[in-house]
Every structure is written in C-alpha cells, then in structure tokens.
Amino acid sequence: MSLIADRLAAVRSLMSERGYDALVIPRADEYLGEYLPEHNERMLWMAGFTGSAGAIVVLAERAAIFVDGRYTVQVRNEVDPDLFEYHHLIEEPPVAWLTTVLGEGSQVACDPRLHTLAWYQQSDQHLAAKGITLMADADNIVDRCWQDRPAAAISPAVMLDEAYTGASSAQKRSDIAELVRVKGADAALIFAPDSVSWLLNLRGTDIPCLPILQSFALLAVDGTCQVFAEPGRVPDGWEQHVGTGVTFLPESDAEAALLGCAGMRVLADPDSANAWTQLCLARGGAELVAAEDPVLMPKASKNSVEIEGARQAHLRDAVAEIQFLQWLDAEVAAGNLHDEAVLADKLGSFREQGEHYRGPSFDTISAAGGNAAMCHYNHQNVEQPGRLTPDSVYLVDSGGQYLDGTTDITRTVAIGDPGPEVRRMFTLVLKGHIALDQARFPRGTTGTHLDALARQFLWREGHDFDHGTGHGVGAYLSVHEGPQRIAKAHNPFPLQPGMILSNEPGYYRDNAYGIRCENLVVVQPVDADTEVPMLGFEALTMVPFDRRLLDVSLLTVEELDWLNRYHQQVFTLIAPRLEGDVLAWLEDATAPVAA
The missing domain is CATH 3.40.350.10 (Creatinase/prolidase N-terminal domain)
Incomplete structure (x- = not known):
C-alpha cells in the first residue's frame, strides 16, 4: 500500500469513528491565505498535490480532487488516479458533486476554520436541500492523522x-x-x-x-x-x-x-x-x-508614498531581471543549456543584491519548453527539473519582496529559433498586453469590463487562456491581493487610483510551450482634457520584451509605437544603473523595432 493510500485509510478510519460519510479538505488554513506554512499543507499531505488552489473530498470508498484550469495538467502528473478522481473546481464544485454521490441522511464534515462563513452557509443550505447535514468540526481530522506534522514556525514580525x-x-x-x-x-x-x-x-x-x-x-x-x-x-x-x-x-x-x-x-x-x-x-x-x-x-488603493516605493522597488528589480536575461543569452550562445533550477537560482542571486530585498514574492516559475504549458509549474516539485532545449522558449515568472514594494514579472525568452508558430502566438499575446496597457476608462469600471481587451486577438483565432488577466498586488504584502482583479469572472469592485495590478495575458499549448507577457501597472488619473474624467494604467515593470519572438507583420503602427516607447522608457530609466556587457545588452534589447 502506498503512503498516500495509508493516509487515506487513516482519515477514513477517524471519519468512521465520528460518523461522517464525507470530509471536505480545502487548500486553506485558519487564516484563509493563498500561501500556506508547511504545517498547514493538508492537500499536499493528503494527495501529493502542490498547486495553490483546490479541494479534496474523501468518502468511505472513493476520493476526489478538485482543481481549476491552471492545474488540469499538473494534477494528473502529481496525484494518483487509482486513489483520486479528477474534477474541475469551478465547473463541478465539491459540494455540488457531493449532492450527486451521497444519499439522504449523510453527514459531511468540514473544519469551519478553513472556510469562509459564506461558503459554510451556502454549502449548508445546498446540502440540506438534499437531506444531507454539514457538520462543523474544528478538531481537524487530517491534523489528527498527520503523525509527523511539522511544528509551526514562529518568529517576531x-x-x-x-x-x-x-x-x-x-x-x-x-x-x-x-x-x-x-x-x-x-x-x-x-x-x-x-x-x-x-x-x-x-x-x-x-x-x-x-x-x-x-x-x-x-x-x-x-x-x-x-x-x-x-x-x-x-x-x-x-x-x-x-x-x-x-x-x-x-x-x-x-x-x-x-x-x-x-x-x-x-x-x-x-x-x-x-x-x-x-x-x-x-x-x-x-x-x-x-x-x-x-x-x-x-x-488596495496605495497612497503616494506606497506608489513611489513601488516605482523604486521595480527599478531595482528591473536591474536584477536584466542582469539575468543578459547572462542567460550569453550562456545559451556559449552552448550552456542549464536546467530550470540553475536558472531560478541565478535570477534569485541577482535579486539578492538589490537594496531593501527581503526574499521572493512567490516561488519562481522557471519553465523550459513544454513545462511552461503548466502556468503554475514549479521545478521544485518534480524529480528532475527540465533543461533548456534548442529552438524553444523559456518562461520565467518571478518577483521580489522589498521593504518598499512587491514585484511580479513574466518574460518569455527565445532559446534559439522557436519557429513561426511560437512567434505568432507570442505576438498575439503581446497585442493583448498592449491593448490592456493602453486602456482608458471612467470611474466605476471594473476589471471584468476590461478583461476582453487582453483576450481579443487570441479569441479572433479561436484561442484563450484559462487564468485571470490580472491580479492585485500589495505594498510589501501579498503578491495576490484583492479585491481588484482583471478576469472573465465577475468582480464588483471598481478600479481606483493607486491600485496595483498585473497585466498578464498568456497562451499555453499542452506539452509544447507556454507564453506569458506580464507587467505590473498602477491605476492613475489620465492627465487629459476629456469630457468624462478617465483613469488609465502606469507601467511599473521596466524590462524589455524579447523582440526575437515578434512577428512584426501582426503589429499595427500604433502597437509598434507603444513597444518602441516602452523600450525607450526602459532604457532611459535603467541604463544609468548598468554598465559593461549588461548595458550593451539592454541597448540592443531596447533598440527600435521597424515595421
């Protein structure tokens, strides 16, 4: 019997003792945060799943794991299909599924510390309509069975x-x-x-x-x-x-x-x-x-001190990112095709040199080739990190925590010549990024209203991406901050001056490649004489996009102007902080692109 099977057996035994027919295990702890300390990684312990969202339901004779579109590939790589059924977290939520597999009189247990009150009340009503009782049990069953559970880390703030x-x-x-x-x-x-x-x-x-x-x-x-x-x-x-x-x-x-x-x-x-x-x-x-x-x-609505801090943090972060991209190009030119772990560590070493740096803002997504098709891939969770291969792309999504700000940036990098298909898809993604960056909108506009701007060029050709276009970002706080976001799913919170968000459309082809173009932006009033006062985005991230991945024939004159203006701004702000080979690399990387 496998280790996971043993754990399932232990949980089922305790469920039986307490009279429960099902147990809901969300990826959450008592603070309901996205990032969990090691001792609260209950889904990881229960199923071996390393993703940042999802839920598990354990019944007496079967178990199911529920994940969203970001993890449909990853869950199959990590979770044993002989022990867990796979379900879509959004299309078939755990409680809705339970009403189809449990009979009247059944009891479903949950730890009320790990769920919002809204979820608890809605689930209670939904289950009760089928004659099923939701039981609040704060004596967590998984914790009782987790014999070697790590101690909580406790250190001064x-x-x-x-x-x-x-x-x-x-x-x-x-x-x-x-x-x-x-x-x-x-x-x-x-x-x-x-x-x-x-x-x-x-x-x-x-x-x-x-x-x-x-x-x-x-x-x-x-x-x-x-x-x-x-x-x-x-x-x-x-x-x-x-x-x-x-x-x-x-x-x-x-x-x-x-x-x-x-x-x-x-x-x-x-x-x-x-x-x-x-x-x-x-x-x-x-x-x-x-x-x-x-x-x-x-x-969410940063004050002037926090916004200026974010600008300064992003300038230092850009230096680290550009140093890494120059080093990467030099290594590839020399025939040194490193693995994902080496690349992530190297990028981290450049960030560590920056003033006020306090660590990464999330685990670096360092993804070579087909691994980049998993948009939340983590090389630390696989037996052997992938290695760069000729004529492919490398996706690196990373960020830093600084005393004066939080950063998050994704760049997709050409490794050799990835071919016309990749260049076409990269350009469609970049066109969406540009369209969103250039958006002007009145007060009261939400991220939901703007989301289609970033997807329109992919949609025209029958493509899409299964994640939000933008998430809120804190001020030396969470890299995923609410309530602001840009996504297809309804969000009732209007975008307001001072809100920081990501702009990150992407495209992913299973087992082949992944593309994402991400900057952070801050909402600002538009300084223009318009009938209705307008808001827009100021880019905080100052790192060039890889011009080698462009299909220039797909870009309009206006889009080319945007790209050249952005690259000129990057050079103006970052060049004084660089010298030698890195400065020369930046000069080349930001050179104007001709039509």
Missing part, C-alpha cells in the same frame, strides 16, 4: 517604518474605525492577516514569500484594537510602533474574546473571514453586520 507606509498605525486605525462607525457597528472583525499587517504597519516572517503577521483582530469604533497572535510573533518595541490602544492576546484567548461580544454589533466579512470566528461571535450573542472587510479598499 518586522516593524515597517512610516517612510514606507505613508501613514501611522494610529492614523489607519482611526480612519478604519470611522468606516466601521458609519456602517452602524460597534466593532469590526479584521480577519485577513494582510489587513491586520497593513493596519499595524507590521510584516510577518514565518511564511515564505508572504510577509504577513498571522493574526486577526477586533477593532472598536474608538480605534482600540485587540490582536490575536502567537506571542512569539509579536516584536519587541511594538507598543511605541503601533501607538496606544492596541492589545496583543494569544490566539488561545480568541474564543473567549469572541464569545464575550454579547450585545455588540460586529462588522464581519462573510466572504473573507472564516466561519469559526463568526459562529463564535453569534453563539456569544453578538449581532453580525455582514459587510466587506473595511481595510480592503484603503489597503
């Missing part, structure tokens, strides 16, 4: 200076408390750790790539705040840094504090806060006021 944040914690708490008061609440549950980190001007150090303080908080309308975090994560000197009115309590005190809110109106976001916290509040007699996290929009 970093206190981020106002020179980087642009506002003190006291000012932020006062501003957010006023938003809570206007909503008619006495307090707010600030649940998302990145919201708490932003509110307190603290950054955590326990989760690779994600500098959040693992915590949640209760903020009263007078600006006072109770923060629940493991004591070892609270830095010395925090009192002076955050100002008066903040109390840190161990997480073990959270249940009593939540139950003690009897008679209070507590604002909580059912779409982002976990079910457990809100069920505790309700059980204790608090009245829940359902509303979005009041920190969400202020955090």
